[in-house]
C-alpha cells in the first residue's frame with residue numbers, strides 16, 4: 001500500500017511517471033478507472049482548489065466521494081482523536097485525502113490507516129500534491145524540469161508549498177533565489193537541505209528587477225496569516241511584496257508567474273492579462289495531476 005505524505009518519498013522516476021500519466025489525463029480527463037471506489041476527503045483546514053480538484057478528479061474517474069470540508073461538523077469537535085477518525089473512515093473508503101493544521105498529522109494518519117493516505121497539506125510542513133502540479137506546470141511551460149532558476153517570493157517560513165517544492169525540484173539541478181523579509185525567511189533545515197544536495201541558492205530581502213529578470217519561474221506566495229501567533233507581526237509583513245505588470249517588462253521571454261493561490265494582494269490584477277501569468281492555468285493542471293496521484297496510490 002502506498003501513501004503520499006511527503007514529496008521526499010518520491011524519486012525523480014516516481015515524479016516523472018506521475019507527470020507523464022497526468023499528461024494523458026490532460027488529453028482525456030474522463031476515464032472510468034475508479035468505478036466502485038470510494039474516496040474520503042477530510043479537510044480539517046480550509047481549501048478551495050485542493051479539495052475541489054481532488055473531488056473533480058475522483059468524479060471524472062467515476063469514483064464516489066465522502067467526507068467533510070468543515071471539521072466543525074465532524075466528531076473531532078466532540079473530542080474524537082485523529083486515530084479514531086482515520087480508523088473509522090478506513091472502514092468506509094478506499095483512499096483518504098486529508099488536510100490538517102498540525103505538522104506531521106498526515107504521517108501519523110498514514111501510520112494508523114488501513115487504506116492509503118494522501119497528504120493535502122499538513123500545517124506549515126508539506127503539500128506534495130501541490131508540488132507535483134507545480135512540477136507539471138514548470139515542465140509544461142519550460143519544456144523541461146532541468147536547470148531552471150526559480151525565485152520563491154513571500155512567506156518562505158510558513159509556506160508549505162515552498163518547503164515541498166524545494167525538495168521536489170532537487171532532482172532537476174535547480175537554482176533558487178529566496179526572497180523574503182527577515183521574519184519570513186526560509187527555515188534553516190531547508191537551506192541545509194539545499195547545501196547537502198548541492199543546490200545553489202541566494203537569499204535577498206529585495207524583490208526587484210535583479211530577481212525578476214534573472215529567473216525562469218517566479219513563484220509568488222501568500223503570507224500565511226493562520227500560522228502567526230502575533231497578528232501585529234502579520235500586519236507588519238503582509239503587504240511586503242506586490243508584483244505588478246510593469247515589473248515584468250524586462251523579464252525573460254520564458255518566465256512564468258506561478259502561485260499556489262489564494263492570492264491576497266501579492267499579485268496585482270494587472271498581471272492577469274500578461275501571457276507570463278500562469279497561476280490560473282496552474283490550478284487547472286492540479287486536476288490532471290491529482291487524477292494521476294490517485295491512480296498512483298490506488299493502482
Ligand code: ASP
Nearest residue numbers: 121160161222260261262
Ligand atoms: N493553497 C496553498 C496551501 O494550502 C497555499 C496557501 O494557502 O497560501 O498551502
